[in-house]
């Protein structure tokens with residue numbers, strides 16, 4: 001029997017000339033997200049980045065996120081992003097308009113525009129992506145092989161940020177918060193990076209400028225870009241789930257001013273009757289641990305102030321009403337320090353831990 005066993009075994013055909021150790025590895029691109037944009041090519045390219053997203057109703061499906069790239073002459077690279085959160089609209093509107101008005105011949109350097117970075121969130125009108133329930137701005141540095149939100153964060157970190165010198169990331173308060181129209185930066189250890197960022201903050205020309213120490217920077221786009229040495233600015237352009245007329249104008253005017261400040265493009269003044277200033281007006285520090293007033297109980301929050309109002313330490317800024325029990329008195333909320341109300345809760349019902357207000361201190365001189 002044993003003599004014939006060999007007849008029934010198929011022997012693999014081994015080519016003796018090939019050394020398996022020298023075989024090339026299977027090609028694995030840096031990102032699973034692909035694009036037909038050539039970032040080194042001169043010209044204006046209007047296209048998409050393609051995020052693979054296989055699902056029940058779309059085998060081999062993709063999410064196509066719009067991207068517009070201008071490259072002309074020599075100069076720095078600026079990355080302009082909107083829609084990292086899907087319920088913040090002024091940035092996506094301003095950047096969408098920019099792609100229609102900016103002409104290639106006006107550009108010196110490279111302008112990379114993504115008006116709807118987290119497109120699934122925008123299409124769902126929600127802060128987080130409905131696909132994986134993740135906050136893109138808490139998903140950095142991302143994961144090549146992760147969910148769509150993690151893959152987008154990874155693409156920004158590994159593919160776009162290495163090309164970039166300056167980032168302006170346009171946010172608003174979203175459905176739950178409302179902010180004065182503002183441009184913001186973090187305190188940075190590197191003096192040159194801080195000075196360059198501060199000059200850009202001033203040049204943006206918003207009604208308010210915030211400087212704050214990041215208390216929870218892990219996983220944010222901000223910290224990722226700052227650690228690479230970029231100038232990084234981010235905005236808050238009102239919120240509360242609406243589109244602010246002033247907020248859109250502050251965003252459009254600010255981007256125009258920033259392109260001029262870095263000598264990337266000189267655009268005509270934006271027609272903006274509500275806001276077209278060339279310099280940021282009031283600089284506020286929002287670094288204090290008491291800058292953020294939080295709810296300690298649930299109920300309806302009744303604020304006693306509007307945005308931009310000044311409050312004194314110890315004064316009541318609002319109260320929470322217990323709607324389940326009329327025997328319980330409302331709880332009054334006091335300001336823990338003096339300053340200007342720059343952000344406030346936009347939704348009536350609050351839960352324990354929700355941010356009720358943000359108080360900024362004016363920085364003199």
Ligand SMILES: [Zn+2]
Pocket residue numbers: 084085088171172173174
């Ligand atoms: Zn946001």
